[in-house]
Amino acid sequence: DTGVSQDPRHKITKRGQNVTFRCDPISEHNRLYWYRQTLGQGPEFLTYFQNEAQLEKSRLLSDRFSAERPKGSFSTLEIQRTEQGDSAMYLCASSGAVQETQYFGPGTRLLVL
C-alpha cells in the first residue's frame, strides 16, 4: 500500500495528558497537511508543510498543538494537556507535483475522557 498512513488509528486518553500522532505521506510527496474533523462537519485545516518547512498555521491550531516534519518525510502532531474538545478525527493529507490534489490518510480518531 503506497497511500498515506497514520498511526495510531485510535487513541483514548484522559484529559490533561499529551498525545502524539504520526503521518507518513505518499512517497516523494513534498507537501503534507493536517486537518481535524468532528462529527457532522467537514475537515478543518490546521497546518501544512512543504518539505520540512511549516508554511501556514490555522488559528484553530492553539498553543497546545505543535506539528513537525523534521526530515521532510513523516510528520508528527502533538497535543499537550488534552481537553475534551480535542476529541475528533485527525486527518493527514499529502500532495506532490499537482499541489492542489491532496490525498488523505485513514485518520486518527482521538477520544479525550
Add this chain to the structure above:
Amino acid sequence: QKEVEQDPGPLSVPEGAIVSLNCTYSNSAFQYFMWYRQYSRKGPELLMYTYSSGNKEDGRFTAQVDKSSKYISLFIRDSQPSDSATYLCASGGYSGGGADGLTFGKGTHLIIQP
C-alpha cells in the same frame, strides 16, 4: 457565514437515478475545486478536481463549476448502492507558498436505495 456551504442532507434517491450534489462558496480567492467521498469512519477519497468554470467528466461523475455565481456541483449518473457515502466539496487558493489548505463544506450524506 462559512466560506463553503453545503446541505448536509440526508439525500435519499433510488438506485439508477441521477444525483445532483451542490455547494456554494463565498471566497473569490478560491481557484480550484474538489469533490471527495467519505465512507463512515474512513478518510476522504479524492473523486474529482477542477480549476475553471465548466464541466469535467470522469466515468459516471461530472463536476461543474460556475465561478460567476460561486456554485459547485457534482452529478452522479446511474447511481449505485455503493455510492452511498458522504460527499464533501472543497475549495482552495494560493498564497506565497503555493496551494493552500482546503476549505471544506459540511458534506452531504447520500443514500442510494436498492
